[in-house]
Amino acid sequence: MSRTLYDLIGLAAGIAFILALKGLSHPKTARRGNLIGAFGAGLATLVVFFYASPSVSGKAESSLPLNNLGWILGAIAVGLIIGVPAARRVQMTQMPQLVALFNGVGGGAAALVAIVEYLNLGLEATTAQVVFTVFTVIVGCVSFSGSIITFLKLQELMTTRPVIFPAGRFIIAATLISVIGVGGWVVSALGTTPLLILAALSLLFGVLFVLPVGGADVPIVISLLNAFTGLTVAASGYVLDSVLLIIAGTLVGASGTILTRLMAEAMGRSLFGTLFGAFTAKQQDASGVAEERPVRSGSSDDVAILLNYARRVVIVPGFGLAVAQAQHTVRELADLMISKGIDVAYGIHPVAGRMPGHMNVLLAEANVPYDQLVEMDEINPTFAQTDVAIVIGANDVVNPAAKTTPGCPIYGMPILEVSNAANIIFLKRSMRPGFAGIENELLYDPKTMLLFGDAKSSLTKVVSALKAL
Amino acid sequence: MDAMAILSIFVLSVFVGFEVVSKVSSTLHTPLMSGANAIHGVILVGAIIVADHSETSLELGLSLAAIVLATINMVGGFVVTDRMLEMFKGQKK
Numbered sequence: 001m002s003r004t005l006y007d008l009i010g011l012a013a014g015i016a017f018i019l020a021l022k023g024l025s026h027p028k029t030a031r032r033g034n035l036i037g038a039f040g041a042g043l044a045t046l047v048v049f050f051y052a053s054p055s056v057s058g059k060a061e062s063s064l065p066l067n068n069l070g071w072i073l074g075a076i077a078v079g080l081i082i083g084v085p086a087a088r089r090v091q092m093t094q095m096p097q098l099v100a101l102f103n104g105v106g107g108g109a110a111a112l113v114a115i116v117e118y119l120n121l122g123l124e125a126t127t128a129q130v131v132f133t134v135f136t137v138i139v140g141c142v143s144f145s146g147s148i149i150t151f152l153k154l155q156e157l158m159t160t161r162p163v164i165f166p167a168g169r170f171i172i173a174a175t176l177i178s179v180i181g182v183g184g185w186v187v188s189a190l191g192t193t194p195l196l197i198l199a200a201l202s203l204l205f206g207v208l209f210v211l212p213v214g215g216a217d218v219p220i221v222i223s224l225l226n227a228f229t230g231l232t233v234a235a236s237g238y239v240l241d242s243v244l245l246i247i248a249g250t251l252v253g254a255s256g257t258i259l260t261r262l263m264a265e266a267m268g269r270s271l272f273g274t275l276f277g278a279f280t281a282k283q284q285d286a287s288g289v290a291e292e293r294p295v296r297s298g299s300s301d302d303v304a305i306l307l308n309y310a311r312r313v314v315i316v317p318g319f320g321l322a323v324a325q326a327q328h329t330v331r332e333l334a335d336l337m338i339s340k341g342i343d344v345a346y347g348i349h350p351v352a353g354r355m356p357g358h359m360n361v362l363l364a365e366a367n368v369p370y371d372q373l374v375e376m377d378e379i380n381p382t383f384a385q386t387d388v389a390i391v392i393g394a395n396d397v398v399n400p401a402a403k404t405t406p407g408c409p410i411y412g413m414p415i416l417e418v419s420n421a422a423n424i425i426f427l428k429r430s431m432r433p434g435f436a437g438i439e440n441e442l443l444y445d446p447k448t449m450l451l452f453g454d455a456k457s458s459l460t461k462v463v464s465a466l467k468a469l
Numbered sequence: 470m471d472a473m474a475i476l477s478i479f480v481l482s483v484f485v486g487f488e489v490v491s492k493v494s495s496t497l498h499t500p501l502m503s504g505a506n507a508i509h510g511v512i513l514v515g516a517i518i519v520a521d522h523s524e525t526s527l528e529l530g531l532s533l534a535a536i537v538l539a540t541i542n543m544v545g546g547f548v549v550t551d552r553m554l555e556m557f558k559g560q561k562k
Binding site: 024034037038044074075076078090092099102103109223229230237238240243250251253255256257357358365 | 472475478479482483484485486487489490491492493494495496497498499500501502503504505506507508509510511512513514515516517518519520521522523524525527528529531532533534535536537538539540541542543544545546547548549550551552553554555556
């Protein structure tokens, strides 16, 4: 295959990626957009096997078939065996952490590619190539280790609260300075050892960078790391002389940056505050303060009676609903209420679940009609005319602390104003605070009734009690 | 390649990237992020190129690791995005 044909096919793949992002921005074309992107990526991967790209160092003689072809195909097979089942089998509730993990391994791959190319080039590397290599190693490693931490937080394998340690900001600043210093050392000394030290320090920096981020802000960080990985791919494209990688990486870097900003806006957060807020905010008192305070808890019968005489009910689903796999039961309850002539709507917070749009995906899975899902800005003015707001496994997205308590981790986030409803019912497993780890004053409100237990079994009992009325 | 040509490609790609996603409803943030995530899995192409050029077993080992990781990123990313979007089908008013 000639270089011209190879580059033309690369250009076609680049166009496919642009069309993919464009398609993914609109609900109607989203699925097709994703398929176009997959087609472009598959095409780009396929043609590499039919073109012997000359080594940048000129040392390795490349000819078809590719050197190490068996190894390459074997490694791709291993990747498929791990990646496809993981993507197919994952519960939709755990999807955000899988995306974080996929992003992390992408960053790791980019860093490894840069390291290998650097070893291969040796002393013949130009300064520009080394600078781009250093950039890829730093950012790729940060993206890798940072994504692993976001995975651990979302999977709740570690605390979801901001992790703040004494003199944390000095440790982080010192690590960043040494990363940059060692980067300069690599550029001037051209050694393998400095490069490995650089990789290790960058991995450490990624961990330190993400640890102070609170659970509710994790999606924004994933999106940012995603943009980072895109830029590393673009930088690898420069070193490897591949226009396709430059286009694809830059597209992801640019669109990822915009997306990060849009997400931060949807959550009412500033990007700067998300990343550095942990340094300025005082650590929340995690325990001790939560003294025993009276709450009003009710039975499923109490809830059913309240619902039976309501004219308008708003359901506020949260991540707890998804964890309990109660999407289908809540739909049953909604259908029952509608058959009794009650006006029912779902109030969907932009970040209900673990990521923007996550709850829409989960409810769509349960075939909840799309027109019953009402976005936050539209539902908020209607709470004053709402008789009952049922909050199912949600906490942070209705927590008034976001409006009233400056300095708390979710301060400034727009919330669903369920406190304006005449009655509030909370379905909760326990008094444990939400993902962001903040106490919710609404639970102690006199018009709030709590129904403790697993969301699914509680809802099943409410449904049968309501049927009996 | 000519540095000026690379700079032009880079700058124009930045603008295209900004432009295509400037107006997206929050419903699509997660699938869009996931789709963009899958696209940067195309680093697989780079991983295959360096595996082809590898001369020592260290280089080959590292590039094979890169291939495994990049394949997971690319293929897994597109599959999980498709699963998310599958949920939306037929749901529009």
